[in-house]
Amino acid sequence: MAFLEQLFGYVGDFTWGWSLIPFLVVLGVMFTLVSGLVQFRFFGRMFGVLKPSTDPGAQGHISSREALLVSVGGRVGGGNIAGVAVAITLGGPGAVFWMWMIALIGMATSLFECSLAQLYKRNEPGGTYRGGPAQYIIHGLGHEFRWLAILYAVCLIAAFALGFNAFQGNTVAGAAEESLGVDPLYTGAALAILTGFVVYGGIRRIAAAADVIIPIMAIGYLLMAVVVIVINLPELPRVLWQIVANAFGIEEAVSGGVGAAVAQGLRRGLFSNEAGLGSAPNVAATAWVRHPVSQGIVQSLSVFIDTIVICSCTAFVILLGDVYVPGDEAVNGVVLTQQSLASHVGEWSSYYLTAAILLFAFSSIIYNYYLGETALTVFTDHPMAGHVLKVLIMILVFLGAAAPGATSVFFFSDPMMGILALVNLVALTMLFPTGMRLLRDYREQLAAGVEHPTFHIYKYEDLDIDKEAWADASK
Known part of the structure; x- marks a missing residue:
């Protein structure tokens, strides 16, 4: 086990540190x-999807808005609460600026991959x-690259689904036990x-759940x-400076x-908004x-919501309070966010x-489960495989909550995510001309006065x- 941990540690250092x-x-x-x-030219168009779709063609399908909310639900997680606090602790307030910068350029990457x-x-x-990514590798690059799609799918299941x-x-069990005294088993x-x-x-049902949960969240x-x-409010200019x-x-x-600000800001920002990770x-x-570009534009908004909106909320809660002390790493992570929020509005x-x-x-x-389900189809479409994955995820969620030490066996998650991100970025680079072809078609239709461009x-x-x-x- 020690050998495997060391091996995956090297993989993680290579992907997240030197290449990714x-x-x-x-x-x-x-x-x-x-x-x-x-991402800036089409920024205004992103917000049109926030209202329910009235397009008759969308009836009976997952709408663009529902897909947006599922992806927001996946991107927005512990990284927005604990990850931002870690970035500020290790990189200083300047890390927040670099989180913003990587999100703004990541919006373009997300547009093309989606x-x-x-x-x-x-x-x-x-x-x-x-x-x-598995599908655009196989059908975009050709079946001779199927091995690359399989590598991607294995990493996706290992990192996200498991x-x-x-x-x-x-994370949920720890927070519930700390504030409510609820036994992690329950x-x-x-x-x-x-x-x-x-x-x-x-x-x-995943989309319907996201449609309710994400706006509330x-x-x-x-x-x-x-x-x-x-x-x-009087302190806000000081914090921005x-x-x-x-x-x-x-x-x-x-x-x-x-150096610390840039490194922490970029790393935590990329980990949070997932732009380019596939x-x-x-x-x-x-x-x-x-x-296709319509949904790419919508997914750019997902990156914006995750980092520019939600991560900034956490950053301001921390930096406007008096709990955070530059250079002091004794209080960090979710505890720093909790104590900072309590210092403002009470326990x-x-x-x-x-x-x-x-x-x-x-x-x-639920977002991670769907990623695993999609990756599984690269290997098999047998219904039993899907049932096994569902049951396995339910067991892992339970074990992760009830037996905190069990999460230590998933030390490979970050390195595997690093590998799948590199695979996705290689594919994106190779397919970028196709992405630009789509974008030119979309722009030409807009220039011709078509309000909602159509894929012909x-x-x-x-x-x-x-087809x-x-x-x-x-239609």
Whole structure:
């Protein structure tokens, strides 16, 4: 076991330390510049999806809005509460600035990966679709690259469906025991039952659950942060200056200065918003849209909500309080967020934060399950395989909550996520010309006065596209 931990430690250091972050940053900048700042040009169009769809073509399908909320539920999790606190503790307030920067360029990366997932999605029984990096590797790059899709799928199942779901159960149980005194055994059992109820309903029930949970989760947390900001409004300019000054070394909060701020901001930002990691495209592909780029634009908004909105809420709660002391690592993670919030509005807020963590974690669990289900289809479409995965995830959620030490066996989760991200980025680089082809088509239709651009499959006869998945897009 010690040998395996050391081996995966080296893999994690290589992916997250030496290759993945530079690759993500360079590609994000390239996608942004070559596309003509697409995430900013289409920023206003992103918000049109927040209202329920009235498009008759979307009836009976997963809507763009529902797919957005499922992906927001997956991106928004413990990283937005505990991860931001860790970034500030280790990198200083300047880390927040670099989290913002990586999110802004990551919006372009997310747009392209989710547009490609839509393009190569496959039709499923019952009016649903399935797609993601595995599908655009096989159908976009060719079947000779199927081995790459298999590597991606193995890593996706290991990291998200298995490892991260156990960690989510552990997070919920720890918060419930700390603030409410609930035995982790009961928390684990309740969470496992809830998980089973949702995942056995398929993607439609997952989308319906997200449609209820995510707005409550995001808006509730946002409102609490707004209350904190209003209470401390005179201090807000000081905090904003502190963030910028630390980001560029004008002031130094921790040892390592600018280097620590950049490293922590980029790493925690990428871990939180998942842009380019190849997870969100699996959900983006489930939506019915008239053009692949439409869902790509929507998924850019998901990155914006995760980091620019939710992560900023946590950062302001911490930096506007008096609990955080630069250079002091004694109080960090979720404890720093809890104590900071309590310093603003009182001890009752620990219960509020526990409820937020529960919603954040549960939405991530059902999102992680769907990622695993999609990855499983690369190997087999036998119904029994799906049942085994559902039961296994329920067991892991329970064990993660009831037996906290059990999560230690999932030390491979971060390295496996690093590998799948590298695989996805290689595929994205190779398929970028196809992504630009879609984007040009979308822009040309807008320039011609078409309010809602439509995907015309006859223009893409040279690509391996499932015609049934796009049969009614132009109706």
